Amino acid sequence: MELQFSKSPDGLIPVIIQDAHTNVVLMLGYMNKEAYEKTCTEKRVTFYSRSRQTLWTKGETSGNFLDVIDMHIDCDQDTLLIKAKPHGPTCHTGSDTCFNEKNNQETDFLSYLENVIQTRKKSPVEGSYTNHLFNKGINKIAQKVGEEAVELVIEAKDSNKELFLGEAADLLYHYLVLLAEKEYSLEEVIKVLKSRHS
Numbered sequence: 001m002e003l004q005f006s007k008s009p010d011g012l013i014p015v016i017i018q019d020a021h022t023n024v025v026l027m028l029g030y031m032n033k034e035a036y037e038k039t040c041t042e043k044r045v046t047f048y049s050r051s052r053q054t055l056w057t058k059g060e061t062s063g064n065f066l067d068v069i070d071m072h073i074d075c076d077q078d079t080l081l082i083k084a085k086p087h088g089p090t091c092h093t094g095s096d097t098c099f100n101e102k103n104n105q106e107t108d109f110l111s112y113l114e115n116v117i118q119t120r121k122k123s124p125v126e127g128s129y130t131n132h133l134f135n136k137g138i139n140k141i142a143q144k145v146g147e148e149a150v151e152l153v154i155e156a157k158d159s160n161k162e163l164f165l166g167e168a169a170d171l172l173y174h175y176l177v178l179l180a181e182k183e184y185s186l187e188e189v190i191k192v193l194k195s196r197h198s
Contacts, residue, residue, distance in 0.1 A: 004077045005033050012048060013078055017090070020069035020083035022108045026090040027098040029058070031080065043068045045084060064088035110186060113173070117180045133177050141181050144174045 005011045012030040019026055029047035031039065035055050038046040045066035046057040059065030066084040073080060086103070089096055096103035120130040133141050148171040155164040179186060 001073045001077050003033075003036060003073055003080060005036075007076075007078045010050075012050070013080060015045075015047065015080045015082060017045060017066060018081060018083050019103055020085055021112045022103055023111075024097060024101060024103045025099065026066070026084070026086060026096075026103065036080070039068060039082075040071075045082060058090075059087060062088070062092075064090065066090070110172075110176075114176050114180070114186050117176050121180050130177060133174075134181065138181055141174070141178050145171070145178050148174050 003013055005013060007013075011032050013032075013036075015029050015031050017026045017029065018024065029045075030050060031046070032048045035046045035048045038055065038057075042057075044057055044059070045068060046055055048054070049056050057065070065087045066082070067087070068082055068084055070083040071080060072083075090103075091098040091100075095101075117130055120128055121134055124131045124134070133144065148167065152164070152167040152171050155167045158164070176186065179189070
């Protein structure tokens with residue numbers, strides 16, 4: 001699908017910016033065809049300023065750039081959703097978002113991490129520990145999950161928060177690798193949990 005800039009009398013389309021990591025909506029801006037093409041080429045969000053009648057790359061003054069991770073065109077081909085990685089606050093007021101919301105949903109990092117792991121499986125990176133595990137196969141990955149679970153249980157008997165949380169993180173990471181190796185997703189596991197919830 002291609003964006004239909006001609007649908008608008010001024011040749012502008014609305015662009016929703018969403019944090020690719022947290023899914024929080026950061027801001028709304030507008031693009032003309034030139035701003036869109038610049039964004040695609042440079043992989044940094046560039047808008048068209050309706051007040052100044054010129055292109056402006058978000059962050060060119062503040063340093064708070066928006067790196068493009070993914071883009072989606074809506075069903076009418078006249079609105080764009082950009083999933084981006086923000087470099088600092090998005091709003092000119094210093095707020096995380098232009099809607100005065102906090103952009104710190106830590107639990108959403110699991111989705112991001114799962115995506116990184118799945119990407120490593122499809123497109124291996126030399127020297128990656130994740131790829132090292134995938135190369136070892138299902139038996140080694142399952143063994144690592146078991147080892148990390150035992151280490152977590154051992155740390156649970158002590159009172160060292162840092163060590164306990166470190167082992168919990170290790171277990172969670174290796175569990176996500178196991179899911180990816182089995183070609184299952186965290187979402188499928190969550191659906192099972194929801195089905196059990198009364």
